[in-house]
Amino acid sequence: MGKNKVHLVQKTESISVNEISVYDDLIVDRNARTRCLKLGIKSGKTYKERPEKCPHCESKKIVGLQVLGAYNKILFWICDVCDKLSLRFPKRETEKYLKNGEGFWTNASDWDNYLEEIG
Numbered sequence: 411m412g413k414n415k416v417h418l419v420q421k422t423e424s425i426s427v428n429e430i431s432v433y434d435d436l437i438v439d440r441n442a443r444t445r446c447l448k449l450g451i452k453s454g455k456t457y458k459e460r461p462e463k464c465p466h467c468e469s470k471k472i473v474g475l476q477v478l479g480a481y482n483k484i485l486f487w488i489c490d491v492c493d494k495l496s497l498r499f500p501k502r503e504t505e506k507y508l509k510n511g512e513g514f515w516t517n518a519s520d521w522d523n524y525l526e527e528i529g
């Protein structure tokens with residue numbers, strides 16, 4: 411099986427990893443000018459710690475999102491209800507991390523093992 415160029419993302423609730431999806435799945439506008447805009451992030455407001463509630467729908471179900479290959483800790487906050495992302499770091503810094511992550515390669519068949527290792 412060949413290698414796919416994908417960006418893995420892990421949703422984390424405190425320390426336990428509960429889901430893995432592909433970075434591409436998060437992209438809402440491929441033609442947007444910046445990586446943040448591609449992900450639908452318009453606001454420049456940053457949340458160093460998990461926000462109390464979603465700034466879009468006010469849900470309290472916010473989880474940390476780690477983009478593998480980009481940054482080895484939480485990079486975004488994602489609302490589990492409306493799926494909107496919020497920044498943890500300033501946009502310029504976030505763009506830099508995402509750019510680093512674009513060279514990250516993995517093999518989809520390794521994911522099961524990976525999930526076992528980190529689970």
Ligand SMILES: [Zn+2]
Nearest residue numbers: 464467489492
């Ligand atoms: Zn929301």
